Amino acid sequence: MDRFIFLTFDGLSRGAVYAAFALALVLIWRAARVVNFAQGAMAVVTAYAAYTISDAVGSYLVGFLVALVSGLALGALVERGLMRFVGHANPLNDVIVALGLVLFLTAVVGMIFGGEYRAANQPFDTSAIEVGGIPLMSRYDLFIWGTVAAIVVLLALLFTRTAVGLRMRAAAFAPEVSRLLGVNVGRMLTLGWALAAVVGAVAGVLILPTELGLHPHAMDIVFASAFAAAIVGGLDSPVGAVVGGIIVGLILSYVSGYLGAALTPVAVLVVLLAVLLLRPGGIFSSVRARTV
């Protein structure tokens, strides 16, 4: 029972990170109808930047800020310099270009930092806080939850309470009409990508200390898990992404706790297939998916 409780809390903090990462995917999907397969590679780049600076300066906070800023810059750069020029006649084009970006970014990171694992240090005490003799969670888990909750609240406020958020939603919902009404749709798209990249960067920085550490391919499986989380939530709904992230985090935590950590990728695949084959629109879908 102790083990179950421990795994549940572990799954919740994993799930929080997957939720943030899935949120990044959903943001771009809503803005541009593109699944950003390069999200993981972009998060690797920002994480390397963050941990390198943070090691050099000796302050975790500075590293965290570097992750935010570099994520913002990288997201805007990828949209302005690359994704904008991809032809949309075929839905595969975006995917292929994003995969090319994955190859390029991971290879560049590998060239600069080498292929070995680097330790990503935690800013807080890792020992678990015990409640009634049962180890529940560490301070770091609390930090993860707080950060992800802050991201979710800020994004919700941005999209529902500010003029920019309204413009972004309008630009995604009806680009032509919004353009007629004076919304700079292209800029909104760039902003959407930049925001998504920031969220992805934060998720990357958060999850690295709990995994093996920094590695050019450290985000491959994280990306697949977050993609599964976004699919569970329906790929179109931010709330769904958060719930999906928690669900996937719990499932992966139980699988790796009871069946062995090596089976995590298999669990991701099973979750993906189960959701896509049984409820293609995600667990919250009410409309029937289009069948052809």
Add this chain to the structure above:
Amino acid sequence: MSTTNPARPAEQPQTVPVRPTRSPMSRFVVPRPLRPGQGSTLLRHLFWVAVAAAVVYFVSYGIDPFRNYQLATVAAYLCVTAGLTMLTGLNGQLSLGHGALMACGAYTVALAQNEFSDRDLFGPWRLPISLALGVLVAALAGALIGVCAARLRGPYLAGVTLAVALVVPAFTTRFADLFNADQGLSVYVDSPPAGLGPYFPPERWQAWIAIGAAMVSLLVVANLVNSRFGRSFKAVRDDEVAAKLVGIHVARTQVLAFVVSAACAGLGGGVLAVISQSVSPSVFGLTLSLNLLLAIVLGGLGSLFGAAWGALLLVLLPYLTTEVTRGFDLSPRLANKLEGNLPLAIFGLTLIVVMLVAPGGIQEAFRALGRTVRRRWRRT
């Protein structure tokens, strides 16, 4: 009309001016003699396969063992890219799981070969049986993925197959007593048959095996593409509703494309295991799948010649970058970092640039060149 596959002549806007209607005299013109195998697609393809095999046979005598090894690797990749370009280019299904399917073939061949050796079963039939088993296992895995894939589209399918690519190391670690985890297995490969003489280089023999496999794979795919099934593949890719209306079973067509391309991947993986005489999960990771994707996009999606260009580049580019970086006086640490990564960075950049600038790839560029030359020729 899709932009990723403008490589089919039928879709090209007719740049050649409309020919005048046939003159009344034309009925007296003697028809041209038939080209070899014209009329039968199978015979025509068999003819070209035989020509290619003969050329490569003589080439393999003229080059040193290392070149033969490279030739064999190109042929092994060609098995896979031929099937993948059919799946992605002609049927519109993007698969990132072909590295994993190659692993199915490679591990099956490794296990079968080692099992034969353990039981002291020797003979020239061993390798064909192992390869056939590898193809069978990969085709079964492909059928499993294909049945799921038939219900998925675009980015969803890409995401699922990406997860498939990540599963390989999980399996080899979980069933470590069978697959030996990260170390992988060594593959027992027979020496060349005694009839070829005592000093026959094994690399040349392996090159022949690989070329043979590539020719089989090309022949199957080329015939399929030119058949009723090939036309169904394209119809399903371009418009599922229209395809369904003319009586094509969409799901069955997609599964068929996936199974055939998985079988090709299994064959390629098996041959790769024979050439390198070892299999390990790190070879068959996500990077391999991305490289395969690059190869078919760069060559020209949907074109078999493009698949050959892609396979060639997959082997040549890493080799060339290593040669070039060796020319510079780099510290061993830096050289080590560049070793595997520089070709991948170039691959990634090439994939992006080709997608943005020339989505038709190399083969389309050649076709455009050919059209221009022909037009000039007519004018003069």
